[in-house]
Amino acid sequence: MKLLQRERIDFAMKLIFQVTGLLVIAVLGGIFFMLIWNSSAFFSEVKPWDFITGTQWNPSGDPIRYGILPLLVSTFLVTLGAMIIAIPIGIGTAAFMSEYAGSRIKNIMKPAIEMLAAIPSVAIGFLGIVVLSPGLASIAGLSNGLNALNGAILLAVMALPTIITVTEDALQGVPHSFKEASYGVGASKWETLTKVVIPSAAPGILAAVMLGVGRAIGETMTVLMATGNAAAFPQGFFHSVRTMTATIAIEMGEVPFQTTHYFALFAIASVLFLITLIVNVIGEYFVNKFRKFHSS
Amino acid sequence: MKRLTPVIEWGTLLLSTGIVVFFLVVILLDLTIKGMPALSWEFISTFPTEGMTKGGILPAIIGTVLLTLITAAAAAPFGICCAIYLNEYAAETWITKLIRASIRNLAGIPSIIYGLFGLALFVQGLGMGTSLLSAGLTLGLLSLPYIITTTEEALRRIPNSTREAALAVGATQFESIRDVVLPSALPGILTGLVLTLSRAAGETAPILFTGVAFYINNPTGYLNQEFMALPYHLYMLSTQHHSIEEVRPLAYGTALVLLCVVFFLNLTAFYIRYKHNKNGPRAH
Numbered sequence: 001m002k003l004l005q006r007e008r009i010d011f012a013m014k015l016i017f018q019v020t021g022l023l024v025i026a027v028l029g030g031i032f033f034m035l036i037w038n039s040s041a042f043f044s045e046v047k048p049w050d051f052i053t054g055t056q057w058n059p060s061g062d063p064i065r066y067g068i069l070p071l072l073v074s075t076f077l078v079t080l081g082a083m084i085i086a087i088p089i090g091i092g093t094a095a096f097m098s099e100y101a102g103s104r105i106k107n108i109m110k111p112a113i114e115m116l117a118a119i120p121s122v123a124i125g126f127l128g129i130v131v132l133s134p135g136l137a138s139i140a141g142l143s144n145g146l147n148a149l150n151g152a153i154l155l156a157v158m159a160l161p162t163i164i165t166v167t168e169d170a171l172q173g174v175p176h177s178f179k180e181a182s183y184g185v186g187a188s189k190w191e192t193l194t195k196v197v198i199p200s201a202a203p204g205i206l207a208a209v210m211l212g213v214g215r216a217i218g219e220t221m222t223v224l225m226a227t228g229n230a231a232a233f234p235q236g237f238f239h240s241v242r243t244m245t246a247t248i249a250i251e252m253g254e255v256p257f258q259t260t261h262y263f264a265l266f267a268i269a270s271v272l273f274l275i276t277l278i279v280n281v282i283g284e285y286f287v288n289k290f291r292k293f294h295s296s
Numbered sequence: 297m298k299r300l301t302p303v304i305e306w307g308t309l310l311l312s313t314g315i316v317v318f319f320l321v322v323i324l325l326d327l328t329i330k331g332m333p334a335l336s337w338e339f340i341s342t343f344p345t346e347g348m349t350k351g352g353i354l355p356a357i358i359g360t361v362l363l364t365l366i367t368a369a370a371a372a373p374f375g376i377c378c379a380i381y382l383n384e385y386a387a388e389t390w391i392t393k394l395i396r397a398s399i400r401n402l403a404g405i406p407s408i409i410y411g412l413f414g415l416a417l418f419v420q421g422l423g424m425g426t427s428l429l430s431a432g433l434t435l436g437l438l439s440l441p442y443i444i445t446t447t448e449e450a451l452r453r454i455p456n457s458t459r460e461a462a463l464a465v466g467a468t469q470f471e472s473i474r475d476v477v478l479p480s481a482l483p484g485i486l487t488g489l490v491l492t493l494s495r496a497a498g499e500t501a502p503i504l505f506t507g508v509a510f511y512i513n514n515p516t517g518y519l520n521q522e523f524m525a526l527p528y529h530l531y532m533l534s535t536q537h538h539s540i541e542e543v544r545p546l547a548y549g550t551a552l553v554l555l556c557v558v559f560f561l562n563l564t565a566f567y568i569r570y571k572h573n574k575n576g577p578r579a580h
């Protein structure tokens with residue numbers, strides 16, 4: 001092949017690679033635009049304030065109500081429960097793997113955690129229905145166990161691999177000299193872990209928690225299957241709740257195209273998008289902080 | 297007391313690890329023990345019959361396989377090209393930073409929002425309707441940030457001396473990428489790709505509104521047709537079926553098959569990685 005031709009191909013390919021890079025920005029921009037466009041159609045009919053503060057979600061009732069508050073509180077409740085369960089267990093497991101476990105246990109735990117992460121959300125939701133729900137019902141004396149607690153436990157299981165992996169990385173990132181200094185002044189292994197290693201890995205651990213929160217808030221199938229989806233305002237962990245994601249999943253299939261109700265579901269999605277965006281930005285802030293701290 | 301405290305401290309950490317292992321064991325054991333009786337050659341090779349209460353899940357298996365192939369065909373070239381741009385060409389300008397920020401953002405967007413985007417863009421905007429193609433492209437978008445990230449990592453592991461050697465003997469930059477960099481990074485790229493696909497194969501939310509159907513009596517495999525998929529089949533059998541208790545064994549069977557598909561893809565990825573590590577990464 002002539003050199004000129006080869007150089008032309010080289011130039012053309014460079015252009016193609018560059019365009020794919022720009023297309024990624026376009027995809028995010030497209031999602032952004034889609035959410036804003038459809039939400040604005042909704043907000044031209046329903047006041048944003050009524051949407052955010054409304055305590056009833058009843059798009060097919062009489063009177064029609066588009067209040068996102070019960071859905072927001074449901075999502076918050078389930079996520080909070082999941083984090084209460086997953087954060088201590090996750091940090092404990094990461095600390096065990098990073099500071100105490102030998103390479104043999106590590107070689108078992110790593111693939112085990114990868115396996116847990118690989119299980120599809122719909123399979124976990126299924127087990128919420130067939131295993132966890134009857135269990136919770138008999139312990140708490142309820143007619144069925146499809147409630148916020150069920151969803152919280154399942155989401156904890158799903159968030160655990162992320163929290164463990166990222167926390168372990170953070171713990172491993174703490175310089176060895178820190179530990180040696182601590183041992184040097186006579187601290188025990190536990191004291192070193194709780195007073196030196198975990199505090200200096202704190203930004204990394206917070207980043208792990210934020211990733212877990214983001215995952216829990218955005219999860220659809222498990223909460224859709226396991227929390228009962230009652231449209232009433234959430235009463236607590238032992239009551240049925242209906243999250244933002246579940247509401248979109250349930251109603252989008254039934255709603256006629258381009259009605260107020262249809263646009264309302266995009267408005268929910270915009271709120272969901274905004275929340276996960278904020279959570280991710282906070283997480284990223286902590287990741288950068290951790291990196292800066294330990295690279296200096 | 298002093299002697300006991302280390303035991304309690306160590307025990308706390310061991311307990312949390314034990315709980316994680318317990319979760320995994322319960323999930324695997326329950327699905328395997330209750331799913332095994334439903335499994336048979338007939339179950340994976342025949343169509344559902346008598347209102348889903350009998351028969352197999354063949355169309356759901358076919359649907360999931362086709363869907364995953366479309367996802368790969370859509371996302372792999374796009375994602376790999378973007379990673380090549382980021383790692384091989386891009387300088388650290390504001391536009392590169394914007395691309396990287398977009399990728400991180402895309403990875404954090406809930407899957408149900410991808411479903412809405414697929415509905416708005418492919419199903420309605422581009423007029424593809426609820427179809428295999430719409431759903432596959434939607435899953436492709438969802439997979440994109442993961443493919444870019446894993447590919448870029450694989451490319452980063454190729455030492456610069458490799459590139460310089462190719463350039464020094466007169467290759468253009470593209471020829472150096474095509475003939476030297478990509479072949480050496482291939483195992484790493486494939487590992488990331490297959491892991492991403494295993495995730496996509498188990499996704500349900502993005503395909504809910506973009507083309508999945510509860511029952512298709514004649515899956516032609518045409519791209520413009522609706523299709524059945526294993527995750528959605530499991531969802532419907534366990535929540536929406538008219539006689540849920542009666543089809544529970546079938547739901548367990550479906551869950552086990554889905555789990556096998558996902559783990560098979562995972563093992564494939566680990567095998568590629570293992571094989572590559574054994575042969576040794578190239579000159580460092």
